[in-house]
Amino acid sequence: MTEQDPVTDQDAAQDWVPIVIAGELDLYSAPDLREQVLKAVNTGRLHIVLDLSDATFVDSSGFAVMVSAYKRVRALDGTMRVVCADKSVLSALRISGLDRVFEVFPDMAAATSEPPSPAVPPAEATPSVHADGSADA
């Protein structure tokens, strides 16, 4: 959207919603993130950027909420991106395989440089085995 555009609910729904997570995302702070995601989704804002720039630690409770948010917005043709540059958090994402699920960007500018486009619908949930022996999750 450009500055000339009138800001309407419709425009807002088509724009990125940043959700900032600072410090530790764990069993204690994860419910707060869940609330923020639900609030965005319930108001029709389905393009979420989770900003982990100031996050220092994410445990499995945090990843659980991130995955849950991702599934929720995907199911509604929304998108979710993650901003993260912290080495520890990036390692944790990689070890849990989630760096292949989320689109991860080094900063907010990179994550929001283009307007959201509707997500490609997820592949149907029937796992198929490929010729090389691998299978879809």
Add this chain to the structure above:
Amino acid sequence: MGRGVLASTTMTRIRTAIRAYASVDATPLAVVATLDRFARSEAPDDFVTLVYGVLDTAHGRVRLVNAGHLPPVIATMDGTALLADDAASVPLGVPGCRRTEAELHLGPGDALLLFTDGLVERRDRAIDDGLSALLEALRRTGAHVPLDESLQSVVTLMTADGAAEDDVTALVIRRGGTR
């Protein structure tokens, strides 16, 4: 998977599902593919990671799939320890990622360690550093002490800092015999 009553209920359901599916077709890709479907329909908001493997005791071969879990570690008879991280994929039920199966080989005297994040995860330390510390603990412990002592020693070394907050589960198997 988290902690508490809900997490343990989910774990029980998943474990029962694994046993049931494995009785039909025990191969790792088949079991985990079916578990993915189960997790999507029966536990859509749960976050479950696991390593599922099949051990061929005659040849020391392990075929496994890793669904978002910390990598298993192989500690060999000659004192090296390395991460088996070449079959990493996403947690159960997460769409859009291809799963692959890894095949590991255990020589006589080699050990395979599986563990939960409580063993290596600390708030003030990168997970990679935790994994390095685990490999070092395995090297220091060596392959020549009895298996129960070896596991106890590794867990003691890893939790000596008193900073562990999560519960710790660790499972180790060692192939018998010497080279």
